[in-house]
Amino acid sequence: MPTAITVSLEPAAQPDVIALIEALDAYQIPLYPAESHHGIDMAALSQPHVLFAVARDGEGRAVACGAIVVGADYGELKRMYTLPSHRGQGIARALLALLESEARARGVRQFTLETGYLQHDAIGLYERLGYRRCGPFGDYAEDPNSVFMSKHSEPA
Numbered sequence: 656m657p658t659a660i661t662v663s664l665e666p667a668a669q670p671d672v673i674a675l676i677e678a679l680d681a682y683q684i685p686l687y688p689a690e691s692h693h694g695i696d697m698a699a700l701s702q703p704h705v706l707f708a709v710a711r712d713g714e715g716r717a718v719a720c721g722a723i724v725v726g727a728d729y730g731e732l733k734r735m736y737t738l739p740s741h742r743g744q745g746i747a748r749a750l751l752a753l754l755e756s757e758a759r760a761r762g763v764r765q766f767t768l769e770t771g772y773l774q775h776d777a778i779g780l781y782e783r784l785g786y787r788r789c790g791p792f793g794d795y796a797e798d799p800n801s802v803f804m805s806k807h808s809e810p811a
Contacts, residue, residue: 662711662746662750664706664707666707667697668700671716674717675720676734676736677738683716690798691798691801693700693795704724704726708720708722711798718738720735723763723766725761728771729767729793729805730763732797733765737750755808767789767806768786769801771800772800781804787807790803792805
């Protein structure tokens, strides 16, 4: 039986959260060439304009994380990851709901993301949650390894 999951904004620079980000990198780095990696590092995740959320199981273990970088024109989803043992339980959906709600409270109306074309489950989740494919945004260039998505949100 799955344990209760809690989701909250937390600092990224915690050992168990760093381990999640390292697991994400270990999974993604072999899939794509270096120029197609667009993850942000711990220093960037710790900036005041970054909302970082962690999902924890009933024993307090970090099992998923995600961030939204709040910019002037949009919020960009970054570093979404759920441990394989905890997928399919709605955790990523709960993380994204919290992040979007917190970002809307800070004035964000447009959400964007870049993910790899091999992340079929993630792409499917984002589509179910209202994200639609779009072209590159911000500093991104067209990349055959990337899928760009966006979603407009009404004020909170």
